[in-house]
Amino acid sequence: MRTTLEIDDALMEALLARHPGVSKRRAVEAAIREYLKHDTVARIRALAGKLDIEDVSAELRRIDRHA
Helix, strand or coil: CCCCCCCCHHHHHHHHHHCCCCCHHHHHHHHHHHHHHHHHHHHHHHCCCCCCCCCCHHHHHHHHHHC
């Protein structure tokens, strides 16, 4: 997807300094991937204690032994 963005020069310089020899495109893509990875982890952690999960592993092992 082609997108035109106005990005703060200092932010872009800092990003490129962390990804030497990489194009602006690849550096921005890497930053977006990293953000999404951390955001996903944060969202999953926020669910801690909010979901009822039934541990059925013992039952599945019992079924496997009898199959």
